[in-house]
């Protein structure tokens with residue numbers, strides 16, 4: 001009950017057994033209906049074999065009880081395949097964004113300062129003049145059917161050392177990809193070319209399009225360890241995370257450069273120009 005009262009959002013799931021939800025789940029649903037806050041988003045998920053009545057039961061009772069569902073109920077026949085797992089991650093991230101947006105709105109109204117106001121603070125405008133270079137971070141985990149590929153735009157990127165050659169970059173902790181960038185993990189950094197950055201960056205600027213579509217339409221090469229590389233980039237690096245430090249809402253990563261190549265010797269690096277160091 002304490003968790004239900006204090007949570008920012010809530011997910012409830014059930015298998016269907018003999019046409020019903022198991023008793024502990026029915027009883028948890030009763031507690032949610034009695035104690036849950038209707039202003040917070042909820043989500044329903046479940047595995048089933050052939051009919052899946054428990055999922056309909058949970059979704060129907062929550063809807064009738066006045067709860068707002070963050071997404072259509074997730075129905076998985078027996079076990080999720082990798083494509084379904086990627087969709088589930090995005091639905092989870094969508095719910096997380098709704099929770100954070102609600103909390104951010106409450107915080108902003110409590111502090112009395114809007115985003116526009118903070119964007120115009122001199123310190124944030126000055127911070128906006130600190131720039132990195134426009135890149136797409138890409139990675140691949142596993143092989144064959146269970147492989148996961150992902151990519152994201154990254155511009156808080158800088159060289160961090162000569163010996164060994166190292167880079168630093170900062171990654172939003174809310175992004176699903178951030179969880180795949182633990183110490184020891186490999187990734188690729190595709191440095192974009194000035195003048196060609198717009199088209200290459202476009203698929204990665206949307207909040208979270210369906211995962212399989214992100215790299216599908218692009219001309220891909222592979223780094224020595226099999227990380228996906230954008231063939232139209234200016235240059236690429238393969239790196240391994242050596243340090244990860246929590247920096248407020250971002251992870252600050254230090255990574256050792258293991259390999260790299262210049263794909264367009266005549267091009268120059270795309271550098272974003274910003275008016276503020278506040279979030280967009």
Ligand SMILES: Cc1cc2nc3c(=O)[nH]c(=O)nc-3n(C[C@H](O)[C@H](O)[C@H](O)COP(=O)(O)O)c2cc1C
Nearest residue numbers: 015016017018019020047048049050051052053078
């Ligand atoms: C005893 C039993 C009864 C089941 N009854 C149903 C059912 O009425 N409808 C349905 O869609 N699936 C039914 N299933 C399939 C389960 O919902 C399915 O196995 C579900 O994914 C359970 O998850 P788990 O096996 O990973 O725990 C039943 C499975 C078992 C073992």
